[in-house]
Amino acid sequence: NMAPGATLRLVRMRQDLLAAMRVDPDLAPIDQDFAHLFASWFNRGFLTMRRIDWNAPAAILEKLMEYESVHQMQGWPDLKRRLADNDRRLYAFFHPATGDEPLIFVEVALTQGMPDAIGPILTAPDAREPAAADTAVFYSINNSLPGLKGVSFGNFLIKQVVAQLSADLPELRCYVTLSPVPGFAAWLATQDDAAELRGALAGGWDDDAVDALRPQVLAWGARYIAQAKARGGLPADPVARFHLGNGACAHRLNWPADLAPSALKSAHGLMINYLYELDRIEDRHEAFVRDGEVALGAQIAEALKA
Secondary structure, three states: OOOOOHHHHHHHHHHHHHHHHOOOHHHHHHHHHHHHHHHHHOOHHHOEEEEOOOOOOHHHHHHHHHHOOOOOOOOHHHHHHHOOOOOEEEEEEEOOOOOOOOOEEEEEEEEOOOOOOOHHHHOOOOOOOOOOOOEEEEEEEEEOOHHHOOOOOHHHHHHHHHHHHHHHOOOOOEEEEOEEOOOHHHHHOOOHHHHHHHHHHHOOOOHHHHHHHHHHHHHHHHHHHHHOEOHHHOEOOHHHHHHHHOOOEEEEEEOOOOOOHHHHHHHOOOEEEEEEOOOOHHHHHHHHHHHOOOOEOHHHHHHOOO
16 A cells, blocks of 8 residues: 555455455455455544535545535536535545545535425525524535445544534534435335335325325334344444434434435435534443434434324
């Protein structure tokens, strides 16, 4: 990895290895070596966080558009809107050995109040003045390089972004995500008692149907977030594992919140707010890691009773 560009080439090599392992699981010991080395090479002490704005080098801006996988960007005007200084922020982690290659980045919207749908964030017109915001919304978090799978950057990035925002914008009072629930539809398909709801969701819905279906969707969504488990007893949902492991609370479910075809397919349009409360992050992180405790907001706790 001492040769010019070699670290990034090794990351690309592991990406190929992970693909090959799906055909030949016997390659797993090689991957263990890669994972061990990368955990050392990409130690938090080597990472630098940068705020990216419209004046960043074009090579970085192009990579942000390429690597955005949560809410894909529709060209340069869309990217420019997401970097607007008045009501948006974007932060990324970089490593000296990989140059201008962002390892992970988070997109932030500055809003009044906690959002319950992604559409208004993605389609909001340009803000002509600095937002009178009280809430920072993390609405898209992207790991850029598949070859760094399993190397955790997100927990450091979230905490550092919160610290930076609280210093720059002391009027902010709430730090929250608007996150997808990517495993919800697949899990719901395994629940025998949910057959009627699945049929109703598959048939589409109008405003009247939304009002009738929402309590059921929220109740099943609450069970999925709070009770569905993967191997090892961790939450089944990968986004839930990420934010709960970082010390957030599963605060509020929102439906319908994302009408993009991919979101309808993976989660029936369900989204969730994970709440980061600065004075409780460490305690919740420790309780989750030590005991598997899932911190729940009042709305989700109440939906579990339905």
